[in-house]
Amino acid sequence: MKKSSISIFKVLMLAGGITCFSSCSDFLERQPDTIMTDDQIFGDEVMVRSVLANYYGRVSWGQHISDDYTYTILDEAGKSDGGPDNIQGYSNELWRVYDYTLIRNINQFLKGLRETTAIAEDEKQTYEGEARFLRAWTYFNMARGMGGMPIVGDEVFEYESGMDITVLQYPRSTEAGIYDYIIGECDAISTLLSDKKNTHSARANKWVALMLKARAAIYAGSLANYNNKMPSPIKTPGGEVGIPADRAQGYYEQALAAAQDVINNSPYQLQLNKPDDLQRNFYEALSIKDNNTEVIWAHDRIYPGTGQQTSFTTRNIPGSHAEDIDRAYAGPILNLVEDFEYTDNRNGAIHIRDNQGNYIFYDDPLDAFANKDARLGGTVILPNALFKGTPVPLQAGQKIWNNGSWQTVVGQSDERDAAGRLITSANGPVRNNDPYVNKTGFFFRKFLDEASGASTRGRNSEMWFPRFRFAEAVLIAAEAAMELGQQPVAVGYINQIRERAGIQPLTSVTLDDIIQERRVEFAFENHRYWDLKRFRRAHIVWNGVVNSPTAQQYALFPYLVVAPGTANDGKYVFDRQVFSNSLHPRFFELRNYYNFIDLGWQNANPKIVLNPFQ
Amino acid sequence: MIITMRKYVNMLLLPAIVAVSSCGLDNYDEPESKLLGRVVYNGEPVGVRGTGEAVQLQLYQDGYELHSPIPVYVGQDGTFEAKLFDGEYKLVTRDNNGPWVNDRDTTVINVKGTANVDIEVTPFYTLSNVQLALNGSSVNASFQINEVAGGRDIDYVLILAGKTSFVDDVSYTERLEIKGLTPGSTITEVLDLANNADFKAGKPVFARIALRSVGKDQAIYSQVVRLR
Numbered sequence: 063m064k065k066s067s068i069s070i071f072k073v074l075m076l077a078g079g080i081t082c083f084s085s086c087s088d089f090l091e092r093q094p095d096t097i098m099t100d101d102q103i104f105g106d107e108v109m110v111r112s113v114l115a116n117y118y119g120r121v122s123w124g125q126h127i128s129d130d131y132t133y134t135i136l137d138e139a140g141k142s143d144g145g146p147d148n149i150q151g152y153s154n155e156l157w158r159v160y161d162y163t164l165i166r167n168i169n170q171f172l173k174g175l176r177e178t179t180a181i182a183e184d185e186k187q188t189y190e191g192e193a194r195f196l197r198a199w200t201y202f203n204m205a206r207g208m209g210g211m212p213i214v215g216d217e218v219f220e221y222e223s224g225m226d227i228t229v230l231q232y233p234r235s236t237e238a239g240i241y242d243y244i245i246g247e248c249d250a251i252s253t254l255l256s257d258k259k260n261t262h263s264a265r266a267n268k269w270v271a272l273m274l275k276a277r278a279a280i281y282a283g284s285l286a287n288y289n290n291k292m293p294s295p296i297k298t299p300g301g302e303v304g305i306p307a308d309r310a311q312g313y314y315e316q317a318l319a320a321a322q323d324v325i326n327n328s329p330y331q332l333q334l335n336k337p338d339d340l341q342r343n344f345y346e347a348l349s350i351k352d353n354n355t356e357v358i359w360a361h362d363r364i365y366p367g368t369g370q371q372t373s374f375t376t377r378n379i380p381g382s383h384a385e386d387i388d389r390a391y392a393g394p395i396l397n398l399v400e401d402f403e404y405t406d407n408r409n410g411a412i413h414i415r416d417n418q419g420n421y422i423f424y425d426d427p428l429d430a431f432a433n434k435d436a437r438l439g440g441t442v443i444l445p446n447a448l449f450k451g452t453p454v455p456l457q458a459g460q461k462i463w464n465n466g467s468w469q470t471v472v473g474q475s476d477e478r479d480a481a482g483r484l485i486t487s488a489n490g491p492v493r494n495n496d497p498y499v500n501k502t503g504f505f506f507r508k509f510l511d512e513a514s515g516a517s518t519r520g521r522n523s524e525m526w527f528p529r530f531r532f533a534e535a536v537l538i539a540a541e542a543a544m545e546l547g548q549q550p551v552a553v554g555y556i557n558q559i560r561e562r563a564g565i566q567p568l569t570s571v572t573l574d575d576i577i578q579e580r581r582v583e584f585a586f587e588n589h590r591y592w593d594l595k596r597f598r599r600a601h602i603v604w605n606g607v608v609n610s611p612t613a614q615q616y617a618l619f620p621y622l623v624v625a626p627g628t629a630n631d632g633k634y635v636f637d638r639q640v641f642s643n644s645l646h647p648r649f650f651e652l653r654n655y656y657n658f659i660d661l662g663w664q665n666a667n668p669k670i671v672l673n674p675f676q
Numbered sequence: 677m678i679i680t681m682r683k684y685v686n687m688l689l690l691p692a693i694v695a696v697s698s699c700g701l702d703n704y705d706e707p708e709s710k711l712l713g714r715v716v717y718n719g720e721p722v723g724v725r726g727t728g729e730a731v732q733l734q735l736y737q738d739g740y741e742l743h744s745p746i747p748v749y750v751g752q753d754g755t756f757e758a759k760l761f762d763g764e765y766k767l768v769t770r771d772n773n774g775p776w777v778n779d780r781d782t783t784v785i786n787v788k789g790t791a792n793v794d795i796e797v798t799p800f801y802t803l804s805n806v807q808l809a810l811n812g813s814s815v816n817a818s819f820q821i822n823e824v825a826g827g828r829d830i831d832y833v834l835i836l837a838g839k840t841s842f843v844d845d846v847s848y849t850e851r852l853e854i855k856g857l858t859p860g861s862t863i864t865e866v867l868d869l870a871n872n873a874d875f876k877a878g879k880p881v882f883a884r885i886a887l888r889s890v891g892k893d894q895a896i897y898s899q900v901v902r903l904r
Contacts, residue, residue: 293829294772294890294891607853662744665741665742672771674771675773
């Protein structure tokens with residue numbers, strides 16, 4: 063023991079000596095190349111744009127294509143990359159946003175920008191508008207998860223040892239207050255920004271600000287309305303959660319006005335470039351960037367550039383079309399597919415059995431989806447539908463007619479029977495735990511990139527992720543008009559959307575029609591969860607009941623009919639079944655309407671009150 | 677070479693010694709005292725959902741810088757337990773949580789060795805005279821609903837059967853939902869298990885009854901009984 067302690071002493075002496083010597087050179091006297099001073103940033107417009115680009119890269123929250131598992135936890139898709147998911151209830155922190163670091167950074171940016179003389183005034187105005195828009199967007203994402211949160215304005219807090227920290231502790235705003243702040247900011251921002259489109263809609267302009275205003279107002283209106291229609295409205299005594307019912311009308315009016323401004327005056331439109339192929343038209347409106355007239359603001363991506371691509375296509379492409387080893391991480395579920403209506407029938411259930419309970423036989427699996435809403439084919443790859451010009455096989459097995467009953471035969475991947483007919487497709491669907499084989503019966507279509515190489519690990523995809531688009535303005539206008547009792551206006555707007563989808567027009571609009579239309583129009587676009595929350599429907603739709611038609615996930619399995627000598631030989635039938643890879647029905651409890659406040663935040667700032675049920 | 681080797685060995689020893697000597701200074705013994713309790717109405721424990729951390733109480737202790745509560749999880753039979761250090765604690769129910777009238781009054785508890793506490797709550801409804809019996813392939817249930825706090829309608833009543841002793845509105849193998857019941861008279865209902873895979877496989881059968889009043893996050897439950 064003694065010996066080693068002497069050695070340690072030597073080591074320390076040596077270390078101290080080296081430090082001493084090397085400090086004599088100016089080796090360490092260098093300017094850091096990763097830490098910039100304010101003068102360096104704000105004296106140079108390129109640097110300013112670069113800082114702003116950094117903020118644009120920090121505002122993706124909730125569901126998006128670079129986090130595709132988020133699609134599997136609601137009722138849109140199911141995972142097929144291996145073992146089952148055990149999701150039952152939802153976390154108190156799900157998609158919770160609490161980014162005062164970003165808000166502080168933006169406020170630092172605003173301060174520096176306003177003081178600089180190196181940038182022309184009109185450019186300064188644009189950058190100020192964009193930065194404030196990103197700040198308002200951040201507050202909006204916090205508000206829809208948690209309700210009212212502290213609003214710090216343009217304040218840049220600095221802490222010095224010994225100062226009174228209570229001046230840094232802001233209480234939470236009311237829920238109405240934070241939406242009012244966002245709406246007011248958007249009004250101001252919209253006058254600062256250009257009304258012109260920009261490349262791939264990647265930057266905020268006037269219309270983006272008005273879209274956020276419309277969305278914030280319609281959220282606030284529906285919260286004021288539907289929360290107070292619950293048997294026990296969810297609220298806190300200070301109004302941090304819970305908007306008074308009498309505010310609803312004002313919010314709906316603001317939402318309608320902002321949405322109509324976008325509809326009537328913006329350079330965007332409901333994209334209709336291919337009226338003869340509405341499926342393709344819908345896909346292109348969402349997933350093709352060039353000459354796009356639909357998307358108002360998107361998270362854009364580009365190749366090359368480190369970290370600038372998404373692996374959504376790589377991970378989710380059908381095995382038959384994969385260009386790399388990845389494929390089929392997840393697939394849409396039957397619940398979503400059946401929520402798309404038929405052109406002339408609002409009940410979208412797939413016809414798989416007749417009135418006597420016998421199978422309905424289809425010559426081609428795709429025929430089962432004939433006359434569906436055109437958006438279905440633009441959102442989901444159906445069995446045997448085309449992707450990049452070739453069909454995507456989806457076949458679970460064979461149904462063999464055997465002495466008066468159907469026998470189900472399932473094979474190995476791409477296995478064929480003695481007659482050479484396919485038993486089970488390599489694509490699936492299957493009911494086992496095999497990873498990367500489809501288990502739902504459908505693949506993603508929306509946001510699946512058709513570009514060559516887009517499904518390889520080395521390249522990945524340049525697919526964008528739209529955050530605001532024209533159809534949302536139309537549906538916000540429809541919803542606000544409906545709530546304000548202006549049925550003819552509401553009907554006019556919703557039918558614009560339905561006409562582009564090729565389905566029958568409505569003669570009146572109810573809340574259920576709005577929920578239904580948004581469900582299918584905006585699938586995978588980070589709307590579903592927030593919509594069901596603000597309409598206070600989430601606990602009813604995701605009620606946790608086993609085999610509930612809405613809370614349980616379902617799959618649709620196509621089978622090849624083997625009945626030699628009969629008319630049905632070689633046709634296809636379908637089985638509807640509980641999705642085997644999601645064990646539990648979804649259960650949204652009342653506490654999930656608002657994220658819990660982290661107790662650490664409250665410890666740091668005792669003025670922060672907790673949320674209901676916490 | 678040997679010298680440098682020894683030096684390396686010595687350098688390796690340095691963090692080891694630091695690690696050893698850091699022990700024992702800032703470590704407490706683990707808490708040994710025990711808080712045992714029940715959530716009761718009229719002296720009877722209140723049955724709740726016992727899975728998923730659904731029903732919680734909160735323990736606070738004054739005099740410290742931070743003020744986060746310690747969560748205490750209530751079991752399905754209405755009991756709870758916490759290992760604590762000796763001291764004075766404040767126990768409250770969680771906001772709007774549980775099948776009772778929201779009441780955030782504080783119960784002060786002195787823990788020294790073992791402390792027992794009953795938390796009094798006022799349910800909206802209670803279930804009494806609960807009889808659950810297995811008859812062939814069905815569960816016969818008979819019970820009475822009593823209005824206690826009032827002011828809220830009954831949303832639904834569930835007859836629940838499970839294959840383990842944990843039975844609630846999330847953990848079950850078969851459920852029957854009944855709407856439109858009123859307090860007062862004796863109610864009889866039958867839960868059919870004939871098509872239940874676990875029942876047919878000869879698994880054990882546990883059952884209980886749940887009542888949810890409108891707008892509450894949790895139901896009140898009868899105690900779990902084993903029927904097979």
